[in-house]
Amino acid sequence: MKIAISGKGGVGKTTIMALLARQFKEMGQEVLVIDADPSPHMAQSLGVDQPEKIRPISEMKDLLRERSGKVEGSAFYNINPQVEDLPERFIVEADGIKLMVLGAIQSAESGCACAENTVLKRLLTRLLLKPAQVVLLDMEAGVEHLGRGTIAGVDRLLIVVIPSRSGIRTALKIKKLAQECRISNVSFIGNLVHDDEDEQFLREGLGESPLACFPDATAIRRLERKGRPVTDALSEVGQITAELVAALQNN
Ligand SMILES: Nc1ncnc2c1ncn2[C@@H]1O[C@H](COP(=O)(O)OP(=O)(O)O)[C@@H](O)[C@H]1O
Numbered sequence: 001m002k003i004a005i006s007g008k009g010g011v012g013k014t015t016i017m018a019l020l021a022r023q024f025k026e027m028g029q030e031v032l033v034i035d036a037d038p039s040p041h042m043a044q045s046l047g048v049d050q051p052e053k054i055r056p057i058s059e060m061k062d063l064l065r066e067r068s069g070k071v072e073g074s075a076f077y078n079i080n081p082q083v084e085d086l087p088e089r090f091i092v093e094a095d096g097i098k099l100m101v102l103g104a105i106q107s108a109e110s111g112c113a114c115a116e117n118t119v120l121k122r123l124l125t126r127l128l129l130k131p132a133q134v135v136l137l138d139m140e141a142g143v144e145h146l147g148r149g150t151i152a153g154v155d156r157l158l159i160v161v162i163p164s165r166s167g168i169r170t171a172l173k174i175k176k177l178a179q180e181c182r183i184s185n186v187s188f189i190g191n192l193v194h195d196d197e198d199e200q201f202l203r204e205g206l207g208e209s210p211l212a213c214f215p216d217a218t219a220i221r222r223l224e225r226k227g228r229p230v231t232d233a234l235s236e237v238g239q240i241t242a243e244l245v246a247a248l249q250n251n
């Protein structure tokens with residue numbers, strides 16, 4: 001199962017991905033998490049040792065340039081760069097969960113460094129094709145900038161949405177773009193849902209029920225403030241996370 005998560009900044013994508021990773025792991029699945037956020041902090045959320053020491057691959061300009069085969073002053077680069085050895089070199093682990101910190105993959109419109117981005121996309125595609133049972137991809141933006149090869153490796157998109165008008169508007173926009181990219185299996189996850197009224201507001205605004213709704217959890221807030229892994233919050237939100245995993249496995 002290859003799952004990407006998307007949604008507005010700060011809605012809880014990394015939190016929910018980390019909880020999912022831990023839940024899948026506890027069920028005995030092999031889990032690989034890919035952090036493709038421009039300011040990655042999945043390592044901290046999962047409880048990796050010394051997360052501040054991890055450098056996202058997107059910042060390793062020399063490595064990326066070398067792999068891209070780009071020569072200074074020339075417009076040409078290798079569109080088929082060799083990346084097979086990179087997962088082994090850069091994957092870290094937290095309690096059996098594997099993590100690769102990729103960092104930002106830029107969209108073509110943002111005046112990207114194309115040679116470097118080609119290497120990153122190639123690596124991402126490669127990671128999505130790995131035989132891990134569960135691959136979770138955490139991103140800031142939507143999926144539309146990833147390119148067809150990579151998107152073909154994602155079989156499900158989860159859009160995190162909080163119960164507000166602007167939240168719903170963004171979530172619907174992401175869904176539309178995802179469908180244009182041919183990701184057919186798109187679902188919403190509600191976050192910071194306080195009560196039935198919030199849940200109903202989401203259902204009506206989205207035109208469907210979210211696959212799961214997470215409450216505003218004291219445990220999550222406390223752990224974040226202490227700099228502790230959010231995965232320890234499963235004592236409070238374990239039931240919902242387990243139900244979400246079951247829903248993901250069943251449809
Ligand atoms: N269900 C929740 N209950 C309480 N706090 C939450 C919840 N979900 C997220 N948060 C907090 O909200 C902030 C943003 O969450 P994060 O997962 O980093 O969002 P994103 O990855 O979408 O930017 C963090 O401080 C996190 O601890």
Ligand SMILES: [Mg+2]
Pocket residue numbers: 013014015037041138
């Ligand atoms: Mg995040």
